[in-house]
Amino acid sequence: MDRKEFLASMLTLGGAALVPSVAKADVLKNIERLVAAAPRKKMDERLAVLLSDIHICGELKEGKSLHYPYNPTSLQLRIEEILSMRPLPANVLVFGDVAWDYGLVTDYRYAAELLRPLEDAGIKVTLGLGNHDRRTAFFKVFPQYAQNTPVEGRAVSVVALPDVDVIMLDSLAEKPVLQPRQATTVSGEIDKEQIAWLKEFLSQSKRPAILCAHHPLKEMPLLEKQISISPNVVGYVYGHVHYWSKMPYIIRSREPQRMIQTVSLPATFYGDIGMAVMHTSAKGARIEYSSKGFWWPQPADNPPKEWQRRVDDMQNEEVNLLF
Numbered sequence: 001m002d003r004k005e006f007l008a009s010m011l012t013l014g015g016a017a018l019v020p021s022v023a024k025a026d027v028l029k030n031i032e033r034l035v036a037a038a039p040r041k042k043m044d045e046r047l048a049v050l051l052s053d054i055h056i057c058g059e060l061k062e063g064k065s066l067h068y069p070y071n072p073t074s075l076q077l078r079i080e081e082i083l084s085m086r087p088l089p090a091n092v093l094v095f096g097d098v099a100w101d102y103g104l105v106t107d108y109r110y111a112a113e114l115l116r117p118l119e120d121a122g123i124k125v126t127l128g129l130g131n132h133d134r135r136t137a138f139f140k141v142f143p144q145y146a147q148n149t150p151v152e153g154r155a156v157s158v159v160a161l162p163d164v165d166v167i168m169l170d171s172l173a174e175k176p177v178l179q180p181r182q183a184t185t186v187s188g189e190i191d192k193e194q195i196a197w198l199k200e201f202l203s204q205s206k207r208p209a210i211l212c213a214h215h216p217l218k219e220m221p222l223l224e225k226q227i228s229i230s231p232n233v234v235g236y237v238y239g240h241v242h243y244w245s246k247m248p249y250i251i252r253s254r255e256p257q258r259m260i261q262t263v264s265l266p267a268t269f270y271g272d273i274g275m276a277v278m279h280t281s282a283k284g285a286r287i288e289y290s291s292k293g294f295w296w297p298q299p300a301d302n303p304p305k306e307w308q309r310r311v312d313d314m315q316n317e318e319v320n321l322l323f
């Protein structure tokens with residue numbers, strides 16, 4: 001089964017039977033081959049891949065995720081695509097909702113295992129947190145985020161690219177007391193401590209900055225206010241909604257006017273399926289959507305014709321952030 005046939009099988013088989021183990025083995029074998037070849041490939045520091053909403057369920061039954069068992073393979077297809085890139089991107093960023101639903105330790109362990117081929121190939125992976133994540137469990141599996149964050153207790157990362165700083169903020173508004181498998185606040189929040197750090201960072205920096213988080217900017221007034229007084233913020237990129245879109249965001253319509261470009265990323269789970277590829281230069285960042293499908297809420301045996309229409313409409317989608 002070649003890759004094209006495998007993709008076709010992803011779209012034509014339904015539900016739990018969606019990922020035939022033989023196909024999964026095929027993808028894994030290809031990933032192993034690509035990782036082995038990686039040290040001989042050029043790595044581009046100005047190239048990054050943006051993924052979001054991977055929603056990995058680590059609770060397994062007969063070797064497959066209990067919920068949405070095709071999600072790991074959907075992620076592996078993106079990883080295979082990334083490892084096939086020439087040159088390789090130096091960075092991959094994941095914009096939150098790493099875990100399936102309630103941020104279990106086992107979800108993060110499985111996600112770490114799935115993402116490992118990227119690290120093995122020398123690609124730096126940076127994870128953000130979404131409303132389906134939980135900090136305690138996340139930090140347990142990925143303690144480096146608790147250690148390296150500039151804002152204690154939050155998972156904040158600065159990815160310094162040659163021409164721009166990409167700042168992954170932590171917009172998870174986690175209720176202080178949560179029962180296991182209890183949903184937390186769905187909407188996002190950037191707390192005062194993060195804003196204070198960001199204010200200081202941006203005022204000290206002479207470089208452009210792309211701000212990133214899981215949630216849309218409109219949900220986070222403190223962040224919007226900070227952007228209104230930070231001329232070096234050149235764009236805002238987020239996940240959460242599972243649709244690709246590029247929208248200008250008017251922060252202030254009166255003089256001095258302030259508008260920034262916002263970009264909503266596809267998911268590897270329901271909605272727009274795919275990833276975005278970001279090329280940066282001294283002049284700006286070009287973010288291209290690589291569309292690989294659409295389904296809602298899961299792939300179907302006979303997908304409605306609107307799904308393919310959506311994929312066709314999303315070809316050659318890109319957006320430019322100006323520095």
Ligand SMILES: [Fe+2]
Binds near residue numbers: 053055
């Ligand atoms: Fe999500």
